[in-house]
Amino acid sequence: MVAKRYPVPASTAAEIKxxxxxxxxxxRALQVATEILVRMEELPRPQPPSEYTExxxxxxxVHTRTADIIxxxxxxxxxxxxxxxxxxxxxxxxxTRIKI
Numbered sequence: 001m002v003a004k005r006y007p008v009p010a011s012t013a014a015e016i017k018x019x020x021x022x023x024x025x026x027x028r029a030l031q032v033a034t035e036i037l038v039r040m041e042e043l044p045r046p047q048p049p050s051e052y053t054e055x056x057x058x059x060x061x062v063h064t065r066t067a068d069i070i071x072x073x074x075x076x077x078x079x080x081x082x083x084x085x086x087x088x089x090x091x092x093x094x095x096t097r098i099k100i
Contacts, residue, residue, distance in 0.1 A: 001027075004067050008058040008086045015090045027062045033089035034069040043077055044091040046084045 008016075016026060023029040037043060062070075070085050078084035 001061055002064055002067055003059055003061045004070075005057050005059045006070070006082050006086065007055050009083055010056045012083070012086050012090055013056065013058045015094075016086070019090070019093045026060055027066070029093060030060060030062055030070075030086075030089060031066045033092045034066050034073070034085075036092050037073060037085075037088055038069050040092075043073075044088040046078055046081070047087050 016029060020026045020029040023032055070082060073085045073088070074080055074082045078088070
């Protein structure tokens with residue numbers, strides 16, 4: 001387990017906190033979301049950059065594999081923007097139908 005500090009928009013951090021009790025913890029919610037994202041054929045689209053006015057930071061305690069997946073998705077799929085990965089995590093956790 002590692003504690004990592006990520007740039008996360010305030011609205012996205014609030015959504016993750018709201019969803020987390022279903023999964024037991026914030027770290028577990030992110031673990032589930034990233035594992036789903038890495039297996040999806042078509043990833044959620046990035047949000048427009050205008051939604052990210054101020055950089056807010058949140059520290060999450062996650063497994064090393066989860067941190068690695070976040071970095072991989074950020075660099076390969078979301079233009080090196082970790083905020084987009086967390087927004088995609090929220091979309092995945094809120095969705096009812098996921099195509100893997």
